[in-house]
Amino acid sequence: MAIQAIFRVLGVIPLLLSCAGAHQFVRFGYSGSICPSKWGELSPDYSLCSNGTHQSPIDIVRSATVVDPSLKPLDRDYNPANATLVDNGFNVMLKCGEEVGKMVIDGKNYTLKQMHWHSPSEHTIDGQRFPMEMHLVHASEDGNISVVAILYQYGHPDPFLYQIKEKVEELSREVCAGDEEAHVPTGLVDTKFLRRHTNKYFRYVGSLTTPPCTENVIWNVLGKVREISQDQAAALSSILGEEYRNNSRPTQPLNGRRIFLYHEGV
């Protein structure tokens, strides 16, 4: 990109757009020789993707879920935060600055680190797949992860994405060399749309849905499907290369795991 090159020659760091260090992982994808069924063979670090027994995503069969009266409402506390929109190559991620907030499960803090989008959805409900799924990724100090997953159907624009509309457009114009990551700082992002009260969620223990498929994730899939406009979904997808516009891992076997349901008042 000519302008980037000029900035580099002048030694000036571009104010808004930038490319950063090469991806530090073995490339994986969603089709061809690097498709999900091959992930376990791409690197020894990815072996859980093929031989794990608690993998994600899953199909949530409503009639097989178990109401767990010990589950609590999702305890989340997010603040407005500075963030950076990042093109990871395989998905688009909004990386949070420090102190954006946390969720608390069984008295343990999980700090919100980043959120990213998959299209179509990775989790399905009674076999139904949705056009989009967002993952809010939280990590505890000892390295465990809790993800809040939100499913989207087409409809009204999603207010959270709406506020970073221009940044999404900037990121789609940014072209970085080879396997570099494109970054766009967003400034302050309002997270109030994300912490809306939820009266129903599905909880199960699973894995990351991308390599290395680590099995230390507490999943919280919200019961309420939210809306996103087709334009918003298309704008997010257009950032990614064509072979990553479908970045949904197929559903994985439950292997005896149970899916618990929190339903307020039930």
Ligand SMILES: *[C@@H]1O[C@H](CO)[C@@H](O)[C@H](O)[C@H]1NC(C)=O
């Ligand atoms: C996306 O890719 C998966 C395989 O990874 C495939 O099962 C699915 O049908 C694809 N979906 C679309 C909408 O192309």
Ligand SMILES: *[C@@H]1O[C@H](CO)[C@@H](O)[C@H](O)[C@H]1NC(C)=O
């Ligand atoms: C999965 O495969 C890796 C590499 O072959 C091995 O180290 C690991 O023990 C296996 N894990 C399970 C759960 O079978």
Ligand SMILES: *[C@@H]1O[C@H](CO)[C@@H](O)[C@H](O)[C@H]1NC(C)=O
């Ligand atoms: C966000 O970044 C701006 C500019 O660097 C700074 O002035 C502001 O204090 C930051 N806000 C938060 C909540 O970190």
Ligand SMILES: *[C@@H]1O[C@H](CO)[C@@H](O)[C@H](O)[C@H]1NC(C)=O
């Ligand atoms: C969780 O975070 C809060 C502040 O947000 C802190 O007061 C509390 O001590 C933390 N709890 C643990 C177990 O670290």
Ligand SMILES: *[C@@H]1O[C@H](CO)[C@@H](O)[C@H](O)[C@H]1NC(C)=O
């Ligand atoms: C971290 O997750 C693993 C796998 O779910 C679990 O066995 C372990 O108890 C968790 N550790 C803590 C401290 O919650």
